[in-house]
Amino acid sequence: MAGSTTRKWLVGCGLGCGGLIVLSIAGPLLFGLVLSRPMDRALDVQKELVKQHGEAAAWAPPAGPPAPERIEAFLAVRRAVMVQCPKFAKAAEDFARMDEMGRQSDKPNKGELMRAVAKVSGTVFGMIGDIAELHRLRDEALLAQGMGLGEYDWIYTLAFQSWLGNPVTDSIDGKHASRSESVAEDRAKARQREVMASLVRREGEALEKAGQAAEAAAWRAEADRMERAEDPVPFGAGGLPEAWAAAFSARGDELRAAWCASMAEHDLSEVKKEGLSFHVN
Numbered sequence: 001m002a003g004s005t006t007r008k009w010l011v012g013c014g015l016g017c018g019g020l021i022v023l024s025i026a027g028p029l030l031f032g033l034v035l036s037r038p039m040d041r042a043l044d045v046q047k048e049l050v051k052q053h054g055e056a057a058a059w060a061p062p063a064g065p066p067a068p069e070r071i072e073a074f075l076a077v078r079r080a081v082m083v084q085c086p087k088f089a090k091a092a093e094d095f096a097r098m099d100e101m102g103r104q105s106d107k108p109n110k111g112e113l114m115r116a117v118a119k120v121s122g123t124v125f126g127m128i129g130d131i132a133e134l135h136r137l138r139d140e141a142l143l144a145q146g147m148g149l150g151e152y153d154w155i156y157t158l159a160f161q162s163w164l165g166n167p168v169t170d171s172i173d174g175k176h177a178s179r180s181e182s183v184a185e186d187r188a189k190a191r192q193r194e195v196m197a198s199l200v201r202r203e204g205e206a207l208e209k210a211g212q213a214a215e216a217a218a219w220r221a222e223a224d225r226m227e228r229a230e231d232p233v234p235f236g237a238g239g240l241p242e243a244w245a246a247a248f249s250a251r252g253d254e255l256r257a258a259w260c261a262s263m264a265e266h267d268l269s270e271v272k273k274e275g276l277s278f279h280v281n
Helices: 004-012 029-053 068-103 110-145 149-163 179-209 213-229 242-249 252-257 261-267
Strands: 021-024 271-274 277-280
Touching: 029 110, 029 149, 029 271, 029 277, 068 110, 068 149, 068 242, 068 261, 110 149, 110 261, 149 179, 149 242, 149 252, 179 213, 242 252
Parallel strands: none
Antiparallel strands: 021 277, 271 277
């Protein structure tokens, strides 16, 4: 399977994909401590963000589209994290080259293979720090903008996926080598769907209270559809109601420039720590 070489190395190095990244430091203590420090820093910032703004699923959107100043705050956060995009793009290229080598009919010689393995292994360990830095930068920017994870998830999904039609990225190269990775991806998608469906339902409640009965009914019906279809994207790609689409269209060029496909797997994830392991999903 395309991507299997990459996945075997990722799993072997303690980094699982498909929306669930696990960094285990059960190995040599010094090695584990070095790898855990950036994750610890990211987790500390996330805890402060949740303390100030609450969990993502607990946030309630206002009636109607995001106000221009909230879209500006979202764009400020995206500008802060986009410095990480080239690193994720480079990692995706390294993985793709390794996969291509594995598909070649003429197998590379031992020296060439070892050099490729060393390069991908370095990329994997570098990604641990890159993922942690992405979370730290995102959450520090969210704190600076007075925006919680719920509002960020809301604008991100509606703008990037409902309006622009970007995919819910499966993995860094879009492929999986094992059932466990597919299950991990499904878990990450389920989390996004559960959060977004609850926010869509709350949007319907807010519109009802604002006296916009027809709009409220549409959002409630959409929450029902998302739950039945297990779809994490409200209204599907390109189906966002006109008022919301118009709000994003006003900043369309900036929103398009703020999307990073190779980084999208981790954009909405959160850091969790269990014992000596970190989970990012």
